[in-house]
Amino acid sequence: MIMAEARISVLCSGNGSNLQALIDSSTSNAPDSIRGKIIKVTVNRKGAYATTRAEKAGIPTDYFNLVKDGYQKLGEKDPAVLKEARLKYDADLAERILRDKPDLVVLAGWMHVLSTNFLRPFSDAGVPIINLHPALPGAYDGAGAIERAYEDFKAGKLEDNTTGIMIHYVIAEVDRGEPILVQKIQIQEGESLEDLEQKIHGCEHGLIVKATALLAEKISAAKAANT
Numbered sequence: 001m002i003m004a005e006a007r008i009s010v011l012c013s014g015n016g017s018n019l020q021a022l023i024d025s026s027t028s029n030a031p032d033s034i035r036g037k038i039i040k041v042t043v044n045r046k047g048a049y050a051t052t053r054a055e056k057a058g059i060p061t062d063y064f065n066l067v068k069d070g071y072q073k074l075g076e077k078d079p080a081v082l083k084e085a086r087l088k089y090d091a092d093l094a095e096r097i098l099r100d101k102p103d104l105v106v107l108a109g110w111m112h113v114l115s116t117n118f119l120r121p122f123s124d125a126g127v128p129i130i131n132l133h134p135a136l137p138g139a140y141d142g143a144g145a146i147e148r149a150y151e152d153f154k155a156g157k158l159e160d161n162t163t164g165i166m167i168h169y170v171i172a173e174v175d176r177g178e179p180i181l182v183q184k185i186q187i188q189e190g191e192s193l194e195d196l197e198q199k200i201h202g203c204e205h206g207l208i209v210k211a212t213a214l215l216a217e218k219i220s221a222a223k224a225a226n227t
C-alpha cells in the first residue's frame with residue numbers, strides 16, 4: 001500500500017455501477033488508475049446493490065437511512081418536520097463520514113439532496129465533495145436529467161442534439177458546483193431513451209474514474225509532500 005494514497009469515502013443509493021468502476025480502478029495497478037483507497041461506502045437505501053459490491057470488495061459499509069435511523073416517521077407529510085429531520089440527518093451523516101478522516105467524498109448515484117448541514121463540516125475540514133450528474137453544466141439540474149434532455153431532443157429543442165455528463169464539486173445549489181470534467185454526448189436520430197441511458201451510463205463510469213483519479217493524485221502528492 002502507498003502510504004500517501006487518498007482516503008476516499010463513497011456515497012451511493014442504488015445499483016452502484018459507478019462505485020464498481022471506482023473499486024476496479026482503485027484496486028488496479030494501471031498507470032492512470034485511482035491512487036486512493038475506498039475506505040467506506042455509505043448507502044441510504046435498503047437493498048442497494050452498491051452494498052453488495054462494496055462487501056465483495058471488502059470495503060466497510062454503512063446503511064444510514066432517514067426512517068430506519070429514526071430521523072423521520074414513515075409517511076410524515078409536514079414540510080417543517082421533514083425539513084428538520086433532513087437537517088439533523090445531514091449533520092449526523094457528515095459526522096459519521098468524517099470520523100473515518102477521508103480526503104475526498106464521492107457521490108456516485110447518491111439520490112439525496114445535501115444541505116449545508118452536511119456540506120459545511122467538510123468545507124471546514126478542507127475535504128472536497130464531488131458528484132456525478134448526467135447533464136451538461138447548467139442544464140437539467142436535479143432528478144430525471146436524461147429523460148428531460150431526451151424529451152427536448154424529441155421536440156427538436158435540444159441544441160446540437162447534445163447532452164452530456166459532468167463531475168462537479170458539490171455546493172448547496174443542486175448540480176451547480178464548479179465542473180471538474182465534462183463530456184458531451186450526442187443523441188442520434190432513432191436512438192431510444194433506453195439506448196441513450198445505456199450510452200450515458202457507460203460514459204459515466206469513465207468520467208467518474210478520471211475525475212476521482214485526478215483529485216486523488218493531487219491529494220496523494222500533497223500528502224506525500226507533507227510527510
Ligand code: GRF
Pocket residue numbers: 012013014015016017018019108109110132133134201204
Ligand atoms: C447514475 O446513472 C447517475 O447518473 C444517476 O444515478 C445513476 C447511478 O447509477 N444520478 P449507479 O448506481 O452508479 O449504477
